[in-house]
Amino acid sequence: MIIYKIFRFDSAHYLPNVPADHKCGGMHGHTYTLKIFISGKPSIYTGWIMDFSDLKDIVKPWIALLDHQVLNNVEGLENPTSENLCLWLWKKIKAEIPNLCRIELNETPDSGVIYEG
Numbered sequence: 001m002i003i004y005k006i007f008r009f010d011s012a013h014y015l016p017n018v019p020a021d022h023k024c025g026g027m028h029g030h031t032y033t034l035k036i037f038i039s040g041k042p043s044i045y046t047g048w049i050m051d052f053s054d055l056k057d058i059v060k061p062w063i064a065l066l067d068h069q070v071l072n073n074v075e076g077l078e079n080p081t082s083e084n085l086c087l088w089l090w091k092k093i094k095a096e097i098p099n100l101c102r103i104e105l106n107e108t109p110d111s112g113v114i115y116e117g
Contacts, residue, residue: 002101003049005056007034013071013080017115027070030107032085034063036093037102050097058096062089082113085114090115 002091012029015022036059040049071080076088086105094100094117 001049002039003052003055004037005052005059007036007059007063009034009067009080011066011069011071013077015079016072017079025108028080033104033106033109033112034059034089035104036097036100037104038099039101044074049099055097059093062092063068080105082107082111086113086115089104090117 010029010031010033012027014027015024018025029102036055038050038055042049065074066085071077071085074080074088077085082105086103089105090100090103094104102114102116104112106112
């Protein structure tokens, strides 16, 4: 079984490794949507795979580090493509939630990246 929780944050960035005339080379922002998926068997006692409140407590500090920030200034995100941001989040969250099985990161409602480890 898989549970999920959705988080949203707003950040600015620019992509330093695109051609000089590419529009993403200039500073711009996104309202990101992050969906965290956790797999497991529900506890016989609680009926939960994980308490959503515990999940929120683990993820929120990472979101707070990104929200209303320039992603290029975040350590490890010097080239903050959606792919690199997704991998960065995966490493941070996976360290605290071993049964993390998937994350989805959308930079717009129509485009994003999925990572499953």
